[in-house]
Amino acid sequence: MFMKDQMLATLENAKEYTLAVAAAMPDEHYAFKVTDEVFTFNELLHHIGYGIYWWEENYIRQKETEWTPPAVTTGKKATVRYLTDAFRSLKKSVEALPENDKAIHGFYATIDHITHHRGQATTYLRYKGITPPAYVF
Known part of the structure; x- marks a missing residue:
């Protein structure tokens, strides 16, 4: 598998799981926050x-x-539409990258940022008694 193919597969997995986490929270709980010092789920x-x-x-x-x-x-x-559009934009940029481009490091830093905050979002779900979607690797 070429590097770009691997990146696109990683991106698709990140998108699908992030959108599943977003879908799991009912709309009426999007304003929920665990404590005053943090973001709401939205x-x-x-x-x-x-x-x-x-x-x-x-x-x-x-x-x-x-x-x-x-x-x-x-x-x-x-919010789900905004996330979907962001993932679509990132996919187009990855598809346009030449193989072995130095931007590959930036791609993985982006994925790491998504993972970091998506993990927080799954905690919000648990606070509301919602089992997060199963992670698919």
């Missing part, structure tokens, strides 16, 4: 989406961009 998922765009721009496309998140999406439907 804000956390929006942060994942914006992080995908930001890491993609800076470390895959190699275009220096400041961290300026847009207004947070409101509600499950809008």
